[in-house]
Amino acid sequence: MNVKSTTFPLVNPLSKPILYSYWRSSCSWRVRIALNLKEIPYDIKPISLIKSGGEQHCNEYREVNPMEQVPALQIDGHTLIESVAIMHYLEETRPQRPLLPQDVHKRAKVREIVEIICSGIQPLQNLIVLIHVGEEKKKEWAQHWITRGFRAVEKALSTSAGKYCVGDEISMADCCLVPQVFNARRFHVDLRPYPIILRIDRELEANPAFRAAHPSNQPDCPPELPNK
Amino acid sequence: MNVKSTTFPLVNPLSKPILYSYWRSSCSWRVRIALNLKEIPYDIKPISLIKSGGEQHCNEYREVNPMEQVPALQIDGHTLIESVAIMHYLEETRPQRPLLPQDVHKRAKVREIVEIICSGIQPLQNLIVLIHVGEEKKKEWAQHWITRGFRAVEKALSTSAGKYCVGDEISMADCCLVPQVFNARRFHVDLRPYPIILRIDRELEANPAFRAAHPSNQPDCPPELPNK
Incomplete structure (x- = not known):
């Protein structure tokens, strides 16, 4: 088409x-x-x-x-x-290749982590909101909401995580976590207090599905981007 | 307990x-x-x-x-x-009493409306964000994001709504819409451009499940609240 x-x-x-x-x-x-x-x-x-x-x-x-x-x-x-x-x-x-576990409590946990990120973090630090917040305050604003959300994500992961966010199977939660960690780095959030988040992010870095989806591998990524 | x-x-x-x-x-x-x-x-x-x-x-x-x-x-x-x-x-x-339709495309539409409200509107106008925005600007801020989101919800409803948000069965989308309309009124958003939203909200006003869940019928609602 x-x-x-x-x-x-x-x-x-x-x-x-x-x-x-x-x-x-x-x-x-x-x-x-x-x-x-x-x-x-x-x-x-x-x-x-x-x-x-x-x-x-x-x-x-x-x-x-x-x-x-x-x-x-x-x-x-x-x-x-x-x-x-x-x-x-x-x-x-x-x-x-399911994105949700079979077990209903694990499904709830996946959706909980998804929602903390997709309702509790990302909407508050997306481009259109930061334009509204203004150039001067946007970094502090983004850091504030990402930090608040990551505290809760790390706490949730402390009881749910195996190799990935919920157990040892990749789920929707992982699809949401990795891009949010990237954003946290863009806004220079101190990620040291979130060792489980960092471990899972590292684990997924080499996964081919995640690699191919990375911003640096997109057709519209500017060629002059550093670290491409 | x-x-x-x-x-x-x-x-x-x-x-x-x-x-x-x-x-x-x-x-x-x-x-x-x-x-x-x-x-x-x-x-x-x-x-x-x-x-x-x-x-x-x-x-x-x-x-x-x-x-x-x-x-x-x-x-x-x-x-x-x-x-x-x-x-x-x-x-x-x-x-x-399902909260999601059987049809997979209707389910997607329910979740779309849910997400517009729960990620695109509510997080930007909730109490903790408005405290951060400050007393002086909070009304304008809340109005801006609710208006932006309601334009999209109204457009989605124009092809999905029957008696309720998606067809003639109450769904998760309706569970999210009614409280968001209440918030819109609190912030004095002009709701006249959203006739479908208003019609569905009116339709659900008398539903016993929605009535019992209304803020004014909660045990912790202050007794001095007007319009209780």
Whole structure:
């Protein structure tokens, strides 16, 4: 499918899934990991959150995602938005390589960690909020909310973690944790008080599904980026 | 079970579920609605977010919920936190009166609306963030994020709503929408541009499960509250 700006809202149910993504967006990153883990082929349609005041605000893209943010996933003839909802959809339609444990209490624990990150941390430090907070205060603001959330994540992990966030199987919680650790580093959060978070992040660094989803491996990552 | 401050972390699997709740907390309210819809008997343990600088910050409660916020639900011998994770747990262990549709695309739509509200709106206007924003700016700040989110919710509802948020069955999306509309009114958001949101909110106003969960019907609602 040839995606032009004027054909944004058209979704062909037989097409390869298209992920509207921005290389550094942690919410896009979560979905990239989930797609990779489940080995679902997809094309990336980059949406720059920077260029021209943010391509996510253009009229055509607003039809794709009325929240004017990434990601959005066109799949099975539908356009899905919101990263956790998308991961659940993938889990329910593509059960291979599960992102949720079978045990109902472990599932609750996965969703708890997901929600601490996706409702308790990321929304408070995303680009659109930091623009509103202002250049001068944004670093301190982001550090404050990430630190508060990571204290709770570390505490949750102290009883749930095995090799990964919940036991020894990779789950949605891991898909959310790794991008959030990246953001924490961007804002120079002191991560030493969170040894379990750091250990899991290191463990997942070499995983091919996580590696391929990393911002530095995205088609829209600027070539001049250091440490690429 | 007699809950004293020193026995906070003890959970008896045979006890009636205990919900740590604050009357005006929209996240507690979501869970109260879900419990009522599923007709699960529960006791309320009020946690005042105001008294003594916030009871959610005391050492005992931090053991219950390391995010130091409500709700937390003690049920089946476990302590669960994070409202959407709790609703999913209730759905998976008490399938009566489902909170998610059978159809996988409708489930995605429910979770999309849930996430717009629970990640895109509520975290940005909750008490702890508004304290950080400051008295002078907090009303404008809350209005800004609620308005942005409600535009997206209204757009989502334009294709999904029947009598309720997704079709004609009450779902998790409705459990999240009603408390968010209440918050919007508290911050004097102009709701006229959102006729579908307003219609669904009115529809649910008289529902006994929603009525019983309303802040004005909570044991910790101050008796002097107007419009009780």
